[in-house]
Amino acid sequence: MFTSAEIDAIQLSLLVATVAVVASLPLGIGLGWLLARRQFRGKSVVETLLHMPLVLPPVVTGYLLLVVFGRHGWLGEPLERWLGIRLVFDWKGAALAAAVAAFPLMVRSIRLAFSGVDPRLVQAARTLGASRWNAFRTVTLPLASHGIVAGAVLAFARSLGEFGATIMIAGNIPSVTQTIPLLVYSELETPGGLEQARGIVMVSIALAAGALATGEYLERRGRARLGTIHD
Amino acid sequence: MALSFECQHDYPTGFQLRAQFTAPGGVTALVGPSGSGKTTILAVLAGLLSPQQAFIRLGDRVLCDTQRGVYVKPEQRGIGMVFQDLCLFPHLSVRQNLQYGTRWCGSGRLSFDRVVQMLEIGDLLARQPHTLSGGQRQRVALGRALLRGPKLLLLDEPLSALDEPLQDRIITYLERVLAEYPLPTLLVTHHLTQVRRLASQVLRVQGGRVTPITADAAPSHPDSD
Secondary structure, three states, X not given: OOOHHHHHHHHHHHHHHHHHHHHHHHHHHHHHHHHHHOOOOOHHHXXXXXXXXXXXXXXXXXXHHHHHHOOOOOOHHHHHHHHOOOOOOOHHHHHHHHHHHHHHHHHHHHHHHHHOOOHHHHHHHHHXXXXXXXXXXXXXXXXXXXXXXHHHHHHHHHHHOOOHHHHHHOOOOOOOOOOHHHHHHHHHOOOOHHHHOHHHXXXXXXXXXXXXXXXXXXXXXXXXXXXXXXX | OOEEEEEEEEOOOOOEEEEEEEEOOOEEEEEOOOOOOHHHHHHHHXXXXXXXXXXXXXXXXXXXXXXXXEEOOHHHOOEEEEOOOOOOOOXXXXXXXXXXXXXXXXXXXXXXXXXXXXXXXXXXXXXXXXXXXXXXXXXXXXXXXXXXXXXXXXXXXXXXXXXXXXXXXXXXXXXXXXXXXXXXXXXXXXXHHHHHHHOOEEEEEEOOEEEEEOHHHOOOOHHHO
């Protein structure tokens, strides 16, 4: 039904999207909380930088990633020299590009979820003996969990579709960095490509729709459990 | 256990809290118009607001002394608080809400079973807060604050959301609890009935200043003075 290149692309896309979300989630939770709960100098600069990947042309994001994480980049060189981690022309570079592209969506959802938690509940927890960290762990985090899950799922779906930045930093190497969108692009460049790409395009649509439906379901279930909606 | 409280705090809005009082024990009612500083006093006491200048001593323990840089964190003050809107944790069952404080402080001197029995909430333990009536939620919030084993109890307009017959029932529960566990208690209220039935001392809070008055002199509706 699927060619081996298509199966590789599906597996690679799932790996890249999963790693992108799992690796960026702790930072997304931290930044989402910070933006929702704290006022600090330079907050608007952080917000602007955070949202840049949403509005920048993806190839520009990819260019910037190359400058920073390329083999002679500010971080790419020390990463390769000291830790042996190479991001260029590697699936890890694709995961980085996907994480950067999806990060604003993830943080936006998490930030909204933290903003929705009544700060007086945290105060109540403190008067009941919980430290700041324990109050966050047992009250804030569970109450924001539906938004965190929604943000993670949205980021996963966005990661599956990442193209421009990925091709800049990771290239389009079959079975190595060729994710679903890159395979579709390659197939369209060959004669009869429109027909040939139909199967993988359907998989792409199904994965994205499945991820969004799962996210919506988990968010509704979380909110219903808290009594904010009844269904 | 006596409470000494002195506080100066200026808000950016211009409101100034200049409060000084002692509460020797029993129930002390704080009455006064809205915006007079009653809830701010409770927040400073509980450690939820850092005042510009304050000295707070509960028994022989100094909880806050800004001159000497002493500031005990809220979780270490041993002060139980029932918030005006109760603040039950919506993701936890009634039982988990009641036991929340004992997770961090160990079981206090109050028995879980006894408090549940006294407040008649045994049938509610498996339920979620959003399924409870106003009176039930009130009793759970009171039980949760008590089970933490506080040395001082703060009640911030605990009955304001309830209708009158229900208020009367909750006051009976409060009387029952305070008779069995005589905790020093600060009660912020707008209701003269609560003042007369529960309080041994009444403090009027107005414009950020605190003055002692007798229970009989308390206005029938503090907003009106």
